[in-house]
Amino acid sequence: MDIGQIFVDLVKDSGFAGLFTGMGWQNAVMIVIALVLLFLGIVKKFEPLLLVGIAFGMLLTNLPLGGVFHAEMWNNPDGVSYSEVLQKGGLIDILYIGVKTGVYPCLIFVGVGAMTDFGPMLANPKSLILGAAAQLGVFCAFVLAIVTGLFTPSEAASIGIIGGADGPTAIWLTKSLAPGLLGPIAIAAYSYMALIPLIQPPLMKLLVPKKERMIKMEQAREVSKTEKIIFPIMVTVFTVLILPSVAGLLGCLMFGNLLKETGVTDRLSDTAQNALMNIVTLFLGISVGATAIGATFLDVKTILIIVLGLFAFAFSTVGGLLFGRLMCLVTRGKLNPLIGAAGVSAVPMAARVAHVQGLKDNPDSYLLMHAMGPNVAGVIGSAVAAGILMSVFG
Template sequence: MSDLLSKLYESSGLYAFFSEDGWKYVIMIIIALTLLFLAIFKKFEPYLLLPIGFAMLLVNIPGTNLFIKETIIENGEEINQYSGMFGYIYYGVSYGIYPSLIFLGIGATTDFGPLLARPKSMLLGAAAQIGIFVTFLGALLLNFTGAEAAAIGIIGGADGPTAILLSSELAPHLLAAISIAAYSYMALVPIIQPPLIKLFTSKKERQIEMTQLREVSKKERIIFPIIVALITIILIPSSAPLIGMLMLGNLIKESGVVPNLVHASGKTILYSVTILLGLSIGATTKATNFLQTQTLMIIGLGLFAFIVATIFGILGGKFMNLVSKEKINPIIGAAGVSAVPMAARVAMKEGKIANPNNYLLMHAMGPNVAGVIGSAIAAGLLLSFFG
């Protein structure tokens, strides 16, 4: 009887907590509970952080075997194989399916009208992407490989699906750290950006009121996704999964002929895939792999990337205000990071604080959606170089 009880105890998760790596599991469970707290009670990116946090909790209970990764050699090439419930779900990440479907849903819920009404706001979205390449260079200086540095740098785009796709292709062993960093900083936009806006703009600049945007025709809205897909994918074929799905989703929305597909892609598919994506990310955070010095470095570089992206967006807005005939409030440059629509809402709020008559939301949405396109293009470039 004692042997049976002993065997039962040794096969339990409780036994593993007292092993050499037991403290790592405890730390990861605490982190998982923290993510769940932030998602539920603070509403920080709840759609992603809730499934990520719960999957993290489950895989760090020893003995569950929900996510098993094995590396085999086939024809002289290393191939990763996954098993367990989360392991099978993870194939959607490893094959780049989930991020692309997320972009389909984003396209179906995005209004590119503000960008079409003021095309030069694309420059602000481009300026914010400088954070990606500055962080890429910083990661190289910290002895990350070129592929790893590219995957880390994309955090500066503040676009979770893009970060997941690029890291799954270039540095799958860093996927968990990069994904959690990307979504955490996206959730912290209302905390990170306001001090930077105040630091890099004067009160007079923040008070600038902008003229109303022109009305965009239906024809323009329909032509835009087709032209962007053609030009971008011809120039950068590796951007096809993200740009192609983003523009398809937007064309479905703007065509007006398939309302059921708009609902399916913008709601049903988007939210279903979001759960699978969150579970996949959380599943890769097993304590023995996640708790490493590299993870802390990635978290730090991610914050650096986001700060640099915001600063360059603001500086781009200041420069545009100087050279443009019409007045441009530099605050909208901060929305050039592609945290849609949160960054645009932060810009509107900061403009209202400086000038109660200021209404910057639609003006900020231009750079904001431009940032989505910009981060996807940047990911395509990096994938071309290091993929």
């Protein structure tokens, strides 16, 4: 028995050897990126609930020879063989089925719906227009991605949806249109959502004059329980009839909201808001992170996605603010344009940013509830935008 040879074989078979042979350097770089993302999630608290999971999934999948995720099974041009995934797949392959089939984003939307109060939007239905205007960034980024010539239209659509500022929606669309870009797009979407307090205020100051930022809005009317119960049913019926492709996302959002509002399904609402949401977030984060493999992630496309994602967020904010100014003009100064920026979805972060900026300009102005209107309208708007892109490119 050659003890030395056994030792050499052990070293050769170890993951360490994998890091220093062939394209192993890519895995090493990815591990560093995963550690940076873990730092941002844990220390800087950038969307930690998802970013920590994504970063850890990225770390796991890039440790050579681990075999927890097999990208080749999912990128098969002949289609995915689920029996092969179940027989030969690793842990994350099994979890990834929920992403690939679009189950996780929809289940997350059940939880989001159960946590969302549509009251401010029902009290001021005009805020829906701001939610629509703030989807401008989706299409600006889409056109810019086409202009680069590096992306197919389906990939460009997936990049554009980053501007919807809605992680589950971005994942839902990308897993169908550009599964190869799922990692960078999910990371860009969640990172920029966390950076909203840094991205939006300079644009607010640039585009809205102080006089308009100081506008104090009147208190909105109270919304009855009956209206809140009818709303999710009504929106589901009409919107899905117009755009059947949004049935999954919007239907789940409204179902979750109905559970909250009925008053007779408190246990289900509680489960959707907490247990279900946490479990799905855990699976979603780790499995999306696992798709960020060195060989595909370390590409000029990733850098472009990060840049275009920032454009998408910025243009969405601009769209909301400019339409807010228009509505301010039409309502003769009754609407503070800052709430337009909240139309970018990202509930409730964007509404809070609008509120804080308004408070800085006028300490008597409380915009939070007013901004929640466009904010939840943005969730509907981004789901509709994703539905349109899915029906065009899906």
